[in-house]
Amino acid sequence: MSREHRPVWERRPGRAPGEPPRVIVVGAGIGGLSTGAYAQMSGAETRIFERHVLPGGCCTAWSRQDYVFDYCIEWLTGTGRNNDAARLWRELGALDGKTVAHFEMFNTVTDETGRSVTFYNDPDRLEAHLLELSPADARPIRAFCRDLRRFIGINLYPFLTPPPLQSPREKLRTLRAVLPSFVTLWRTAATRMETFCARFQDPLLRRAFPFIFFQDHEVFPLLPYLFNMASAYHHNAGFPQGGSLGLARSVEERYLGLGGRIDYRSRVERVLVEDDRAVGVELRGGERHYADHVVSACDGATTLQGLLGGRYASPRTDRLFTELAEEPDQLYPGVVSAFVGLKDELDPAARHSTTYLLSEADARALPGCMQNSLVVQLRSRYSDGFAPPGKSVVHCTYFSDYASWKQLRRTDRKAYWARKQEVADFVRGFLERHHPGIGRAIEVVDVASPTTTERYTGVRGGSILGWKSFTPADDVITGLINKDRLRLPGLDGFTLAGQWFGGGSLIRAAASGRFAVQYLCRDLGLEFRAWESGGTEPWHPGKLGRLPQLEKRRVT
Template sequence: MIVIGAGVAGMSTGCYAQMSGMRTRIFEKHVLPGGCCTAWARDGYIFDYCIEWLIGTAPGNEAHQIWRELGALDGKAITHFDMFNRVVDESGRSVTFHNDPDRLERHLLEISPADAKLIRAFCRDLRRFTAIELYPFLTAPALRTARERAAMLRTVLPAFRLFWRTAATPMHTFADRFQDPLLRRAFRNIFFQDPEGFPMLPYLFNMASAHHRNAGFPQGGSLGLARSIEERYRELGGSIAYRARVAKILVEGGRAVGIQLANGRRHYADHVVAACDGHTTIHSLLGGAYTGPRIDKLYGELLTRPGTLFPAVVSAFVGIDGDEGADPTHSTTYLLSAEDAARLPGALQRSLVVQLRSHYSDGFAPPGKSVIHCTYFSDFDHWRELRSTDRRAYWAQKRQVAAFVRAFLERQRPGISERIELIDVASPATTKRYTGNFDGSILAWKAFSEADDVAAALVGKDRMRLPGLGGFSMAGQWVGLGGLIRAASTGRFAVQYLCEEWGMPFRAHESTPRGVWTPARLGHLPQLDRREGRDRRSRRQSTSTSTSTSTGTGT
């Protein structure tokens, strides 16, 4: 088997194929595993790009079992937070979304007693979700046995009305019923930024998971997760070729037989799995020759429809001299004034997320220092156009982001600007360049959008195959929706479908832990190029602004 892409889905595919007796090789265009699940470094700081919470960090459920089979959590401590997020408005009023429903209810009632009915209804639903364990990630939908389907029904049916009602109620509709203006805006931003169009169900589900310690943060973060899966894959006998950009999927007689790299070299296999950007796979690697109604709808009509893809993001990492550990709040969404939002290039919403990443895991900052991650949803076309037509203006916009972040943090934490040692900015164009993701989207299709139903049919009915093409499968978030556990599960599904086709038993077993995980196992981390107008000031002012449009960011 040849696998295109060493993201979480691609490495998951490779691991399960190796466990099931196949020989595999992964081809990855970048120098690191993980795709968007990555990190990079500068001056001793590690900039962790992807994970904010990871479903499956508590034992006893199917999501955790997948991570154990992939070795993703071996030897790692897990950080858990008692709150999901805090939201602060322009006047300084704040609301903290505690994961514990009782504590959350008391807190919200203190903020707005007039909204008692809505508050109690939300917290009552949250309590109901804490009693539900539903993580159906082990068996591909079309292969589930009668016993597995019955077990799922036993979980779903008693809570059917709860699922139906919360899935049918948009969070915007619910939030607009609050009398308190802060709560009206804050509920939209429980997931740090407003995903727009989400119903209540995913908010309740994820907060309940966090309450059960099943949505924590693994030591080593995003690249640490990817490195652990990479180690597992290699131990199982697999190999990864880095700096190996696939230019074409080779097809003979209606069957995929191999790949051709950008350097012209060809590699052949019995089966090819594309675990990379879906649009690139369909229209570039395969030349648009193998489509059907579902593929045309997903990668044609819906791909550019507003609200179907997760927006791209701008990330600004801030390295700080000093320990910010006294602040117990790990994540805060600041609601911005119209004037502030206008200063953020390409901003799609009036908000900025500020996360104390040093609280998430050790090793992200040198001793005695801290790292903060600031993000906002941004328009991909704004950055793509700038980078392609006016590179100087593109870099200037990145410096504008850095300047805004510096000034904003100084307003929130007076004196911090004197301790800022560097600010490192990654744009949506960077994401596109290093991952190939369409429009720089990190999470691909939005759940609960029209694309959700089409993608579900692609996985369950089409078995992740394309019409008229044998010897080929797709995996990853472009077929199974966003989220790391979903990406990992699609790799498992792809191998299960192939094992059935080939008459081979599907095998999976948990990894043997390789000792306590340490930051040294991250390996070499790339740095961003320093040539793009890095602001060198005196050590007393302690600032340096860099940008991430060069080699090796992995973003």
């Protein structure tokens, strides 16, 4: 909606009896869309202001030459049925009318010599495969697969209600789910993956296990690996049709269908505060909109230092953004993505996802490469519509240092583009080495750096996932949700949501919106309500809408 035709939410003297409360949400990422949808379901009148032209934040896509480059989702927790994560997505309409792609393995890891290990989700198949690779490692192999079988029997997805608001019945249900598996959960949460890997004699297995999730998450214990592999076994960690932007578009459609509205190209400059109460927002250009409550679901540092001018904080937000943000291993690094459009079909026998452990020479040649690894995903296998008929898309990613990309773009734009070209050239050569003949089929290569992510989404440091789980930051976020109730002391009428305050994954970002509305319903005198969308219209690629091109200039 253009500014010329956008009505202003004027200040009103007071809410009349029966008049719905107004809620402004800053940011149309998954956390913001979730907040808006649940507030609409609960009887509020909401409005979302978004700086970009698309919903979803980092959950996005863009196009080149009729190819769709899907940026975010590798798997989505909650694509199945009969668990809380699935219920949340179905309340938000995220999976309406969609098929879901499920894969029999999470990832394949290949070392410099060509040896490979495949991480099947079926524990029996995984155990047989690993024992064939390294019979000498029977003890740790059987231990891991035994735990995977135990996790397959666990169905715990606490994404519906924050603990302070759970009824005695809900708490009892959670307790019953946790107690039988408490020892397994505690032990696997206390065992670092790197500690477990030291038990392997085979060098490939010792190096490969941390890359089950494509890149080494470094601080993770065993628990999340087992949890997600078990979810995939149950078809509860698949890839939804339409991918990342498709997910955002579906939640956007659900929100708009509930009567909400989104103003795109509308950058919020500050939150309006009177007598320590948030009363509205001011947009770039000076336009002001007033509401009974404001929810910020955008970048965390932008919220605290930009929108609020550094005037309000809590011990927990101070710990997150002034202490932990500067410590190593608390934030996910930035990501470099190289999308490759091919004019041919992909080899049907090729794995859908492979992490290649790079030689020292290759790692030096790949600009800003961390962890000496490159992930290659055959994205055309994930969903229809990512490539024109008869063509394919490959997505190559690696963790990379944000600061070096940022400095180069700020000081030497020509060198910045030359560095992107180095990535494109490396990817072309690397794919040709591992898939001979593929070079002749490449039509386009598009490279996005961590600074690209920051520029188009506003996310701090180009970090798609934000805070790492199983770190002190995770504990602080738990306190922010359960103790502070997503509020800042001394500031009324204001709530926090999104990945920076609810945790760094799509399901946790969506849950933060649900939690935020459950808390604010009490303040606004509303009954929290939620129900599944039930939409049945089949998904099709046209629902993605018009896709932008992130850069006018491109690598070749």
